[in-house]
Amino acid sequence: MLDHAQYDVVVIGAGVVGCAIARRFTLEGARVAVLEKATDILDGASKANSAILHTGFDAPNGSLELQCVRAGYAEYQSIRDGLGLVQDHASAYVVAWTPEELRGLESIQRKAHQNGITDVQLVDAATLRKSEPNLSANALGAAFVPGESLIDPWSAPYVYLRQAIENGAKVFTSCGVTGGEFDGERWCIDTSMGQIRGRTVINCAGLYGDAVDQTLLGEVDFQIKPRKGQFVVFDKAASKLVSAIILPVPSETTKGIVVFRTVFGNLAVGPTAEEQHSRTDASTDEATLKALIADGVAKIPALKDMPVTATYAGLRPASEQKDYRISSKPEQNWVTVGGIRSTGLSGALGIAQHVYGLYAAMGASHERLSDPVRPQANMLSETGPRDWKREQCGEVVCHCELVTRREIAVALSGPLPARSLAGLKRQTRATMGRCQGFYCAARLAELTDGCFDRPMARSITDE
Structure with missing residues (x-):
């Protein structure tokens, strides 16, 4: 059951962003409680993704997403060794498969340079094939992005939240939010486990972010439009077929279908981008999976003989706009962190920094922990000390x-x-x-x- 402590901050949602925010606020000295309606953390949008740590090379210029992804990438580097996190410096190629895509590579490089990712360079087909000999001969060229990396998508947020817990935060699972009231100074949140009180609420409810705003604030500034992404995972022998992450030239609506190794030793293809109304339907379908396999084989012909080990799907909490939907309501001690689509894993630590800045701007301040406990992440990478x-x-x-x-x-x-x-x-x-x-x-x-x-x-x- 919930305790009767008075918290500085109540975080609703324990996806990767909620975990990162709980960590940041705890390290800054705040008393933090995290409410998660599922039995286990990372059970919503965060349970299925491509596990890529992005540099932000293709984020919209000047966007909050770019700011958070770059800051998150930098912080991941700084805390990686101390928390035992995994990082496979795989690099990436944005590969052009048509003459039109080939012409578009210059704009990708230009955007990357404008975003501060100045090591992105164009390579011709011969150079690309020398680096990735198993790619189809139909590849016409690529933009090379040295900084893109592969990480463990679950051990990282787990250790973020564990660091929060081991430095004083409280986490309540199977604890759905049903309502609440703000008395002008403090929130009293109604949950399936009882009531909890906190000065400030941070809504990190992901796929239900708009619903939580509506329930507690009575208004909402955005609408979640769930976007399903299906994946196929090939047997571990397939991971030897590529060394870098193989990215497509992105469209207006999606980053497209990626071919990527995992730190667990597999090779995966996905995700799709399917708009739907359901916030829970993460099913897969045979036709889409066959199309994904065909896409993978078209790019890497040797995949034709590789067995598929697993299939899965995840839901991304997209909204009407591309950029993150992060806003504060100082008069209500409230911060909404919504619309975090495909870069949540990369941007989480940077989002946490940004949200703490919004919180500080409300007049809150704490004494930062001088020597916080630093737990070690679970080592599940094939190349790590298992x-x-x-x-x-x-x-x-x-x-x-x-x-x-x-x-x-x-x-x-x-x-x-x-x-x-x-x-x-x-x-x-x-x-x-x-x-x-x-x-x-x-x-x-x-x-x-x-x-x-x-x-x-x-x-x-x-x-």
Whole structure:
């Protein structure tokens, strides 16, 4: 149940942006509470993405998105080693496949340079093929972006929120917001677990950001228009076919379909960009997945013989505008952080900096922590020091992803204990390998007995 403490800040939503904001405010000395309606954190838009740390080379010139992505990228570099975060300096090529796209590469380079990403350069087809010999001969040239990187999309926000917790923040899961009132100085928020009080509310509700504004403020300045992105994941042998991230020339509405390695050793193709009304439908469909596979094969012909390990879809909280929908209402001690589309993972730390600036402009101030606790992120990257290589790790429970019994135990008992199979996957990658849980599900059911809100059998059926 909720406690009766008086918080400086109540963050609604524990996606990657909410986690980063909780961390920033806690380190600045604020008393922070985080409310998440799902059983586990990262259960909305943040559970499915392409795991790319963007430089901001193609963000709209002068936009808040560009500001936050650049600041987030820089902060990730500065905290990476201290928190044990992963970064694969893969680089990227924005590849032109038609004469029209080839002509458009100069504008991409120009925008990148205007955005301060001055190392972006154009390369011809021969240079591109020398670097990426498995690309189709139809590739006509590319813009080379050295700074684009691959990261772990879940361990990073987990450690952001763990750092907040270990420095005093409180996190309440299965805690949906149902209403609230502002008395002129402080908010009293009604939730499914009772009431909680805080001076300032930060709405990071993602796919439900507009709904939360409407419920608590009685008005909303934007509308979330969910955009589905489907992905296919090829077997780990496919990751050897490319070294860099293969980006398309973007359109007005989407960054397009990307071919990218993951830090977990796979190769993925996606996402699509499908407008829909549902905020929960993250299903995949056969026709779209076949089209994604065909797109991947057209770009990398050797993928034709590679098996697909997994498919998934995620929803992005797009709005009517391209730019982020971040605004403050000082008279109501309120900040809305909405419309964070495809760059939330890259921009999260920068968004947190920006939001703290809005908060400080309201007149709030705290004493920054002088020596904060620095937890270590879960190491799930194939190239990192994995737990199975250490002594006394226990049995290997998931052989496809080499997940140990000790890793399972830590995920079930840590400061953010997994309360569902989906949450356990994000903390350990159990069942996310080639067999998709066929061989390890029974053992996992034994190890998680009594730990989940829904037993393993029902969780697998739901997914």
